[in-house]
Amino acid sequence: MLQGLIKISHISPPPILSVRPSRALVDEAFEVLVENLAPVSPFTLRSLHHSEDGDDWEAYGHYFSDHSGRVSVSEDLSFGGTYSGMEPMGLIWSMRPVPGSRTGLRLRKKDVTTPMLITVSLYNGHEDFRGNSPLVSMVTERWYMGPGIQRIEISDEELRGGLFVPPGPGPFPGILDLWGGGGGLLEYRSALLASRGYVCLALEYFKTGQMKSTDMSFEYFEKAYRVLKDHPQVIPDRVGIISLCLGTIVTLSLVAESSDITHSQVGRWERWEHWERLSFSMFNKIRVDENNHQIWRDVGLALLKEPSMKVDVAKINCPLMLVNGCDDQNWCSVETADDISKTMDAAGKGHLLTRLDYPDTGHLIEPPFSPHCVAGNFMVYSSNEKVIQRYGGKTKPHSDAQDDSWRKILSFLRRHLYSERAKLST
């Protein structure tokens, strides 16, 4: 059959790019596969994310297609870019602000009811791709909240936070989630934990930059713990606490000293601090690095030498998991963990302690595949000054630590909140 008009076009086969699963939870891996390419040719895969704060984050890897015209990020080697080697998730964990961005950025999702949208694109060659058109792109969604998770906002005079409840009849074990010195309300870890089967309360205990005016009394945290424990969807004797940075002081103090918080089964801390009340007199120990980023770890070292400033961890009676980065430049978390170990061993409680110290890992140990923040903006409460704090860590080891620690944390939580029979308080 002939057409009246003969049109000849030599269009080469278009490449096929797939990301599976196309919608995933943030702690799940994906497989990026490209097919229909010219064989053994250079290509660049690039991820791009436009954050809620309006910044662009990207990662990229340089690949060669195989003889069947295929690039598989799960199976192939990246020859360079923001990551190299066999790195199935390199397009996520090595993301960083695009050149020309503002400084001191951290990628943290505020609205957890919507997914992070990541565009994965393929470019020809290994040269700079900016200004070129990609050959093919796909969009993938990364979610903190699984399907059916319910988010309940808590904002009354007495308590501020976000409660996340899994679907189903329940009841479930509960987790109180305490963040650190940055302040504000961060829900993403709680949303993720709810997606893993826990009723999780992310608690706001001071607003960013307003720590001084904060209510850091026991009563506030005891109330939060009680609200969680007494929630109809929570099993009251299966409640744990997870905390980071400043949240760890709070947690340890509460668990050691508060009579209300005695049924806590587990705790998990990153970066130890031993203060019963905050003291700002040690601020003269802050150093700066070559980028003028502030290093606070010596403040902690000085404080460790003050016994009166320490929480009496010998009073803790529940399993405790400590997760720290060996290159933490923001606090001396490893030395702090040593101190805690010593105290608890002396009190015959060493068997309650699990400890993970990750080499070349910094302060901000986030859920898996979160971009590594080696230094970030911070509002200093005492002076209302905005500085850049150095958090430390090398990107690849730090990212591996996030991946590994999350799995270990989940299995620790599962063991103590799901698997064992409830324990009586002592």
Added chain:
Amino acid sequence: MSLSSPPPILSVRPSRALVDEAFEVLVENLAPVSPFTLRSLHHSEDGDDWEAYGHYFSDHSGRVSVSEDLSFGGTYSGMEPMGLIWSMRPVPGSRTGLRLRKKDVTTPMLITVSLYNGHEDFRGNSPLVSMVTERWYMGPGIQRIEISDEELRGGLFVPPGPGPFPGILDLWGGGGGLLEYRSALLASRGYVCLALEYFKTGQMKSTDMSFEYFEKAYRVLKDHPQVIPDRVGIISLCLGTIVTLSLVAESSDITPSCVVCISNIISKPPGKTLSGEFNKIRVDENNHQIWRDVGLALLKEPSMKVDVAKINCPLMLVNGCDDQNWCSVETADDTMDAAGKGHLLTRLDYPDTGHLIEPPFSPHCVAGNFMVYSSNEKVIQRYGGKTKPHSDAQDDSWRKILSFLRRHLYCSHRARM
């Protein structure tokens, strides 16, 4: 002070998936070697409840894995990782003749998976644990464009990215109306896909079934800026296959790179209406209409058949051997003989499979409501097939269709004249 026993843990991964993707349902923290029932439940857009369930035993570590364990009964049995989806059917007490078809493809199907103790009837009991999972026809970034002007009605689905892409025209069958789910899924697999409405349900007689309408649709697709004009194919089912074959054989405007015809009909070219053959309709023991003899009678009328010898592009025919709605296998035999171009023809005949060969894991509809256009009568048509083989056929045919489309629309390196 309370000593609570450990709660079970149920996970579905991935929790959000495309409709043609498998999932893994895993339950942990159970009492060892004990009986449990897993049940899926879906509340459809039409307001009906659909369910499936399987009876399992936990292993010694207190674990049930639907991907790896045997179902001892329920709506499916055996090693069936996706049994909780493909064996779904309306719950007892539902209306009759139902088909599960999603109209709004911009939202996912929500399926609740629940675990119950024991193997007895679970209705009225509380589940021990539940999870919700989403099944999507549209992948992230797919754009849906509604086309409803005087000249054309349909839904266009465009993948994200710079493009351009191969295109597919999607033609459904005798039920009429606009069904977008297959197009949304094909777009999620990398094609610009146009789902075309060519008559409204029950209104076939008044329909514009002329070549011009379909030629316009094909042109709109081919000329779309995101479509590679010489990489356009057609996929069709049932009545859509007559339309497709007629167009490809007779129209000089329609020159697809490849064609897929599911549940084939080659009699009654567009423009002619069914008449005397209606007396060939039989009914089965449930008073469901069996139409396949109508087709057999028509096959004997050469003047009523499309001249498939004129077709010059790769053609894939997919049929169910137990099709009670049309004699699709006999039709395919006839097509092969007439076409005489064996090298262009791919043929798949699935045993114990009925008429409605849908995307994977869609529940099997053995008989469904149908509005007869000539009499405005609502009947129940029998489509045939046995559930398990039919579901396997949906799974296998979809993968073969996708690889056929990919081969001819993505991979082949040729100019078109």
